[in-house]
Amino acid sequence: MNQPTPTARPMPAAQILADAKRPLHTPAGLVGGTPVLWIGAPFTTSDRGFWAKLEGHNPGGIKDRTALHMVRAARERGPLVPGAPLIESTSGTLGLGLALAGATYGHPVTVVTDPGMEPLMTGLLTAYGAEIDVVDTPHPHGGWQEARRRRVTELLALRPDAWCPDQYNNPDNIAAYAPLAHELLAQLGRIDTLVVSVGTGGHSAGIGSVLRGYFPDLRIVGVDTTGSTIFGQPAGPRLMRGLGSSIHPRNVAYDLFDEVHWVAAPESVWAARRLARHHYATGGWSVGAVALVARWVARTAPPEHRIATVFPDGPERYVGTVFDDPYCHRHDLLGHPPADDPDEIGDPRERTVTRWTRCTRVADPLARSAPNALVGAAR
Known part of the structure; x- marks a missing residue:
């Protein structure tokens, strides 16, 4: 005797409408509302981690x-x-x-x-x-x-x-990121430390200024690349793209940052590849650099601190560079795992850095003579 096929209880129509994504009339509607993912062990230690905003879920990135x-x-x-x-x-x-x-x-x-x-x-x-x-x-x-x-x-x-x-x-480059900051607020509720890469200065200033308005004690950590002039280092060869600069963008909000970290290309590659293997969420140079620094912040900050970072894009663009063994071998990017802790310098002008290095004195290189040029150390 045939048994009747069990049928699932219909979901209420209101719930179906609430869960469904609305049809779109233009491709611009695909942008925004990107997910946040917990990055923990094995990338971090077993009891620590951070939240990553996955901007690679936009059609082209952040x-x-x-x-x-x-x-x-x-x-x-x-x-x-x-x-x-x-x-x-x-x-x-x-x-x-x-x-x-x-x-x-x-x-x-x-x-x-x-x-x-x-x-x-x-x-x-x-x-x-x-x-x-x-x-x-x-x-x-x-x-x-x-x-x-x-x-x-x-x-x-x-x-x-x-x-x-x-x-x-x-300045519209900065204003564009207020919605991203509001998304982070809705998704995480509280943020104690924000770790962001810095290139044009747009998303670091746009997200950081909005979040600082909600959390006055928010710690903001900027991530640059070796060879970049943004925070006062001398210009040098830069393999990494998407962060760093050989000019001085005026959108960089130096007064927001509590500290800056410079990351070298092999260190970024190590982090990006480790994320890919263990978390299926990764990206290129910027993602590797900010993840490395966020990993360190998660280990060294108080256990209750909620740490957020932004992954500006996904891995697809980097299949011929960061994730390509022949390319990485040609540029000597493999076999150089980062140290557990960054080097430390007291001032960006102290010496030229070539590996992961941290500085808590943040200055606008074009305004060094101003009385309040050193802004990060005052917070």
Whole structure:
């Protein structure tokens, strides 16, 4: 005798609607609402860990947020007219965001980059309709970034109707990250320490300023790369992309930081690969660097501290670099696990750092003579 097939009790229609994601009319709706994941053992010690905001769940990464916001704000205020070209310098991730903004608002996009851009990123940008302009010679003082910025100026002169977001100095780059900070508040409730990478300064300033408003005693730890000038180190060769700079972006909010850590490329690779193997959540240079520092903060902070960091993108872009053995062997990136603790220096000008190093005196290198130039040590 056939037994009746048991049927599940229907879920209430209101619950179905609450759980379902709404249909979207534009790709911009795919941005935001990214998950937060607990990163614990074996990346950290067994009783410690930190929370990671996985911005790689956006279509192109964290800079989808700022590209959409900067373009939308420029259209509302008038500098960007309908259909005008967008021209910007980027090492990659902002280019994906601008391609998304171009598709959303109807603007052609030109990305000015350098030979270091990965073939995967070049292919994606081309697929999304962006035009790629590659500079071939670094600037003698400002490196590839300055060379790219000067090429942007040349292209803007040829297209007077074009608009450049100027991610390094545009305050809308900072404002774009208030929603991300609010998401972290909703997801975690309380945050005692924020660990963030620093490149253009946008997401560190945007997230940090909002969270500091809720938590006045919030500890903010900036993560830079060796060879970067942002926090006062001399310019040097930089293999890592997505954090660090050879210029001084004015969006960096030096007064927010309690300390800065510089991380070297082999140390970032070690952390990114370990995350991938043990947690299935990883990314490239920035993710490896911030995870390494957050791991140390989790071990050294009081046990009750709630630590949050931001993983700006996912691993896909880095399959030919961070996660490619031949590439890593060519650049001597493997077999150099980081120390348990960073080196310490008392001032960014003390010496040139070549490995993971920490400093609690944070200064704007362009305002060293100002009475309050050293801001991190005062907190």
